[in-house]
């Protein structure tokens with residue numbers, strides 16, 4: 222289980238996250254929503270250990286990891302797909318995927334065929350450079366690279382942003398398949414699309430100005446209009 226408790230995060234002394242507590246149970250898909258700039262990516266970076274909180278704790282699998290670095294957390298099973306799909310443009314698809322193996326907790330050195338079943342284009346184009354792929358293909362590669370490590374908790378920061386509809390539905394199917402599988406992988410998803418979030422998530426948190434302002438199993442219409450519409 223991933224658990225954030227009373228998290229406070231600041232950039233150069235200016236607080237952007239205040240008193241955020243959030244839980245992701247094993248096997249569940251939890252969606253974190255909110256307008257641009259409310260602090261969603263900051264929370265993802267703090268979970269991964271890229272940012273250190275001023276106050277509060279991050280715990281994963283019964284261990285407090287607040288002071289642990291990102292590679293420790295990756296080896297413990299947290300996978301991270303940052304916003305803007307940060308793949309290595311000069312490396313081939315296959316090389317990008319191999320880098321994903323580095324984060325595995327065991328020494329398995331083979332890419333699971335399941336990854337190519339999810340995203341067949343990555344096999345067909347495995348020797349092409351990452352930078353030559355379309356935006357949607359790069360997003361598929363970024364997700365695949367995280368999945369190669371077989372994380373027990375996957376952080377997905379706006380995976381559908383600016384992506385063509387057919388690839389959005391591929392990503393939706395992958396999330397649903399992960400949910401159906403018996404491996405108990407949990408997913409924390411940052412998402413702006415109401416329909417996408419509704420179709421995959423078991424639980425919702427809505428943020429405004431650095432705080433959680435709503436949480437629940439249902440994303441109610443009035444909360445959407447209050448906190449999510451522009």
Ligand SMILES: Nc1ncnc2c1ncn2[C@@H]1O[C@H](COP(=O)(O)OP(=O)(O)OP(=O)(O)O)[C@@H](O)[C@H]1O
Nearest residue numbers: 232233237255256257258259260261262263264304
């Ligand atoms: N590196 C940084 N240095 C200073 N301020 C930052 C930095 N990154 C983000 N911020 C600020 O922190 C606040 C939260 O940003 P964050 O990126 O977490 O929001 P978000 O909800 O993920 O928005 P978006 O969907 O636009 O990415 C914003 O006011 C942003 O300007």
